[in-house]
Amino acid sequence: MKRNVLIIGAGGVAQVVAHKCAQNNDVLGDLHIASRTVAKCQAILDSVHEKGAMKQPGVFKAHALDAMDSAAVAQLIRDTGARIVINVGSPFVNMTVLQACIDTGAAYMDTAIHEDPAKICETPPWYGNYEWKRREACEKAGVTAILGIGFDPGVVNAYARLAADDYMDTVTSIDIVDINAGSHGRWFSTNFDPEINFREFTGTVYSWQNGAWQTNTMFEVGREWDLPVVGKQKAYMTGHDEVHSLAANYPDADVRFWMGFGDHYINVFTVLKNLGLLSEQPVKTAEGLEVIPLKVVKAVLPDPSSLAPDYVGKTCIGDLVKGIKDGKEVEVFIYNVADHKDAYNEVGSQGISYTAGVPPVAAAMLIANGTWDIGTMVNVEELDPKPFLTLLDQIGLPTRVKDAAGDRPWNA
Amino acid sequence: MKRNVLIIGAGGVAQVVAHKCAQNNDVLGDLHIASRTVAKCQAILDSVHEKGAMKQPGVFKAHALDAMDSAAVAQLIRDTGARIVINVGSPFVNMTVLQACIDTGAAYMDTAIHEDPAKICETPPWYGNYEWKRREACEKAGVTAILGIGFDPGVVNAYARLAADDYMDTVTSIDIVDINAGSHGRWFSTNFDPEINFREFTGTVYSWQNGAWQTNTMFEVGREWDLPVVGKQKAYMTGHDEVHSLAANYPDADVRFWMGFGDHYINVFTVLKNLGLLSEQPVKTAEGLEVIPLKVVKAVLPDPSSLAPDYVGKTCIGDLVKGIKDGKEVEVFIYNVADHKDAYNEVGSQGISYTAGVPPVAAAMLIANGTWDIGTMVNVEELDPKPFLTLLDQIGLPTRVKDAAGDRPWNA
Incomplete structure (x- = not known):
C-alpha cells in the first residue's frame, strides 16, 4: 500500500488537493506540499488548519522546490518518504517531476499535458510528444503514472x-x-x-x-x-x-x-x-x-x-x-x-479548481488501497472507472x- | 531673419517636417535632424533625397541626440547654427528642448503638450503645468516659442x-x-x-x-x-x-x-x-x-x-x-x-502625420521671414492667423x- 503524498504546486487546484488530502489523511498518511514560493504553500496549510480539514492528527508540511530541477524533486520525494506525487504545478514541469517519480519509484499524477513554454499546440496526439515517450520507462520501473486525472481531462x-x-x-x-x-x-x-x-x-x-x-x-x-x-x-x-x-x-x-x-x-x-x-x-x-x-x-x-x-x-x-x-x-x-x-x-476555492482538484485525490486513495496501483503509465480511460466514480460520489463530485x-x- | 532648422524626432511627423523643410530650404537654410536612433534620421534623409525634395542644393544632416539631455540639445543647436528648432520628438522631451532654445536663443516649436512619463492627464490648464512656467524666461531671452503648432493643436x-x-x-x-x-x-x-x-x-x-x-x-x-x-x-x-x-x-x-x-x-x-x-x-x-x-x-x-x-x-x-x-x-x-x-x-507619410507635420514648417518660414518672430512664448491663437493660413494654402493644407x-x- 502506497502512502504519503507530495503535492507539487500552490495554485487554486493545489489548494483543493491539499484540503481533500487532509480530509482523507487516514488513508493517505503524511502530506507534503511544495512549490517555488513556500509562502504560497504555507498559506494553503493555514487554510487547511483553519477549516480543521485534517481527518486525524498527522504531518502536513510545506517545502520550497524548483520543480524544473528533477534531481531536487527526487531528493524531496526521498526526504519526505512520499510514495504518491500529485503534480498540480505548471504544465511546464510535468516531465521533470515524472522523471523524479521514475527515479524514486513514487506514483505520479498530473491534471494537464506537458507543455514546452516556447511552443503552442504541437502535433497530435499531444501525449505522444512527451508523456508517452516515458511509458516504457514507467513500465520497467513499475511506476504507476496516471496522466491527466483532473476533471477534464480525467x-x-x-x-x-x-x-x-x-x-x-x-x-x-x-x-x-x-x-x-x-x-x-x-x-x-x-x-x-x-x-x-x-x-x-x-x-x-x-x-x-x-x-x-x-x-x-x-x-x-x-x-x-x-x-x-x-x-x-x-x-x-x-x-x-x-x-x-x-x-x-x-x-x-x-x-x-x-x-x-x-x-x-x-x-x-x-x-x-x-x-x-x-x-x-x-x-x-x-x-x-x-x-x-x-x-x-x-x-x-x-x-x-x-x-x-x-x-x-x-x-x-x-x-x-x-x-x-x-x-x-x-x-x-x-x-x-x-x-x-x-x-x-x-x-x-471556486468550482473550476474544485472539479480539477478532487479527482487526483480520489486516484491517490485508489493507488493507496491498491485498486489503481497498476505499475505503468496510463490515461484514465484505461482504468476501471467504477471504483473511481464511486469514490468521487462520496468525496464531492457525484456522477x-x-x-x-x-x-x-x-x-x- | 532666423534660418537653419534643427528637427528633433524621427517618426512619421518628423518625416513630413523633413520633406517640407527640404521643399523650402531656400527660405530655411541649412537643415538638421536628430533623434536617439540616428539610423531613423538617415532613413528620413534617404527618403528626402529619393523624392528629390531639396528645393536647392544645401545641407541636410542627421545627428544622434538624447533630447532628454538639455545641454546636449543646446550643444547641437550651437554646433549646427540652428536658429529654429522644430521639436516633433516624444512629448516627454518638450521641456529639455525648450530650455536648450532659451539657453541658445533659438526659436522653439512643438506639436503636442509636454508630458511626464509617469503622469496621465494633469490638472487643467495643461499648459500651466510645464510650458507656461517658462513664458517669462522666453520673454526675457527674446526667444520665440510657439506651442502646439501641429494641426490640432495648431x-x-x-x-x-x-x-x-x-x-x-x-x-x-x-x-x-x-x-x-x-x-x-x-x-x-x-x-x-x-x-x-x-x-x-x-x-x-x-x-x-x-x-x-x-x-x-x-x-x-x-x-x-x-x-x-x-x-x-x-x-x-x-x-x-x-x-x-x-x-x-x-x-x-x-x-x-x-x-x-x-x-x-x-x-x-x-x-x-x-x-x-x-x-x-x-x-x-x-x-x-x-x-x-x-x-x-x-x-x-x-x-x-x-x-x-x-x-x-x-x-x-x-x-x-x-x-x-x-x-x-x-x-x-x-x-x-x-x-x-x-x-x-x-x-x-500618411495623412495624420501630414496634417501635423506641415504646419510647423509653415511657422518656421514665418519665423524666418520675421512675420511670426515675436520673441516670446505664445499659443497659436495669439498670432495673426492670416499669413499662416495663406502659406498653408500654398504648401499642402488648404483651408x-x-x-x-x-x-x-x-x-x-
Whole structure:
C-alpha cells in the first residue's frame, strides 16, 4: 500500500488537493506540499488548519522546490518518504517531476499535458510528444503514472469508458462538453492561470473525426447545448488533452471537446489574440526590454484564486457518448454539476479548481488501497472507472447519467 | 531673419517636417535632424533625397541626440547654427528642448503638450503645468516659442482666431472636430505612437463650459457630425491640448474637442483599458520582470509609419465656431480636408502625420521671414492667423469655410 503524498504546486487546484488530502489523511498518511514560493504553500496549510480539514492528527508540511530541477524533486520525494506525487504545478514541469517519480519509484499524477513554454499546440496526439515517450520507462520501473486525472481531462475519460463498457456495444462518438455557468463578478478574468488558459486557445483546434485528425481554428465551430441544471449554453470546439488519448483508445469513434464561452470572453480573447498580446514569443519594447506579451497579460489579470469568495453559480461537465447497442443507435450523457459557492465553503476555492482538484485525490486513495496501483503509465480511460466514480460520489463530485431512461445517479 | 532648422524626432511627423523643410530650404537654410536612433534620421534623409525634395542644393544632416539631455540639445543647436528648432520628438522631451532654445536663443516649436512619463492627464490648464512656467524666461531671452503648432493643436487654434476676428463680434462656443475617415487595412492600429495615442484617452476628459472646467470620462459624450467630404461621423468629447489654451484666451466661450472613433477602435481600447493594459504604471510578471503594460501594447502594435503605403481615404479637421454678429447668432465651420494617398505620394507619410507635420514648417518660414518672430512664448491663437493660413494654402493644407453663405476657400 502506497502512502504519503507530495503535492507539487500552490495554485487554486493545489489548494483543493491539499484540503481533500487532509480530509482523507487516514488513508493517505503524511502530506507534503511544495512549490517555488513556500509562502504560497504555507498559506494553503493555514487554510487547511483553519477549516480543521485534517481527518486525524498527522504531518502536513510545506517545502520550497524548483520543480524544473528533477534531481531536487527526487531528493524531496526521498526526504519526505512520499510514495504518491500529485503534480498540480505548471504544465511546464510535468516531465521533470515524472522523471523524479521514475527515479524514486513514487506514483505520479498530473491534471494537464506537458507543455514546452516556447511552443503552442504541437502535433497530435499531444501525449505522444512527451508523456508517452516515458511509458516504457514507467513500465520497467513499475511506476504507476496516471496522466491527466483532473476533471477534464480525467473524470471525463472515465465517463467515456463507463459509457463504452455499460451503455453500448460500439462507440461512434464522444463529445465532451464543459460549461461554466458561474459568475465571478469581475469585468474579465480567466478561471485558472491566464497563461495556461490562453495557450489552450491560441493554437490549432484538433478533433478526431472519421478516423483522422481534423483541424479548425478557435471559435470556428460552435453549437448550442441544452444541458441539465445550466440549461441552454453555447460551446465551441476546442483543442483539449483528452481528445488525444481517447482518439488512441477509441479510434473508431469521433472525439471532440466543446467548451462554453460567453460573447464577452470571446471578444476579449479576440482583441488580445489579434493584437499579438497572447503570444508566447518575446517582443522588444522601444526601450529595449524583452518581454513575453502573454506574461504581461497574466500580470494585469486578476489572480484566479482571488475570484473564489465572490463566485456564484454552477458548472456542468460531461460526455455525450453515442453508439450502437443491440443494433440500435443509443446515446447517454454522463455528467457532474458542481457549485462554486459550495466549493468555496468547503475548501476555499471556486468550482473550476474544485472539479480539477478532487479527482487526483480520489486516484491517490485508489493507488493507496491498491485498486489503481497498476505499475505503468496510463490515461484514465484505461482504468476501471467504477471504483473511481464511486469514490468521487462520496468525496464531492457525484456522477449522473441522462439517457432515454431518464436523469439519475449513475449507479442508481 | 532666423534660418537653419534643427528637427528633433524621427517618426512619421518628423518625416513630413523633413520633406517640407527640404521643399523650402531656400527660405530655411541649412537643415538638421536628430533623434536617439540616428539610423531613423538617415532613413528620413534617404527618403528626402529619393523624392528629390531639396528645393536647392544645401545641407541636410542627421545627428544622434538624447533630447532628454538639455545641454546636449543646446550643444547641437550651437554646433549646427540652428536658429529654429522644430521639436516633433516624444512629448516627454518638450521641456529639455525648450530650455536648450532659451539657453541658445533659438526659436522653439512643438506639436503636442509636454508630458511626464509617469503622469496621465494633469490638472487643467495643461499648459500651466510645464510650458507656461517658462513664458517669462522666453520673454526675457527674446526667444520665440510657439506651442502646439501641429494641426490640432495648431491650425485649429488659428481657425478659432480667424472665426473670432472675421466672422463674429463675440464667440460663444468653439467645437474642434477631428475625423479620420481613412482606412489603413490593418486589424487594428493607432495612427501615431500608440503610447501617446492611448495616453490621450485614459485620463479625465476636460472641457471648458459655462466658464469652468468640466470633467467627463472617455466615450461618455458622443454625437454624430455631418461634415464636408467625410459625411456623417460619430465623434466623442476628448481631452486635448488646444482646449487648455483656447479656454484661457476665450474664457467666455465654451471650448470642446471631439474626435471620431469607430466602434472597433472603442472596443479594442475598452478591452485594453479595462484589463489594465494601457497603464503607464509598471506591473511585475510571475517571473519578477517589471514592465509597463502600455509599452508592451506599443511593442505589439503596427509601427504607425508602416501604415502609410496602404492608407486610403480622407481626414476632415475643423472648428465649428458659434457667436454673435450684429446681435444675431452666427456659426462658421472652418476646416481642412487631407488625403492619405496624396500625402504618401508627396512625402511618404500618411495623412495624420501630414496634417501635423506641415504646419510647423509653415511657422518656421514665418519665423524666418520675421512675420511670426515675436520673441516670446505664445499659443497659436495669439498670432495673426492670416499669413499662416495663406502659406498653408500654398504648401499642402488648404483651408475652407462653410457657413450660411456656402462652402468655399477661406480667402475666396
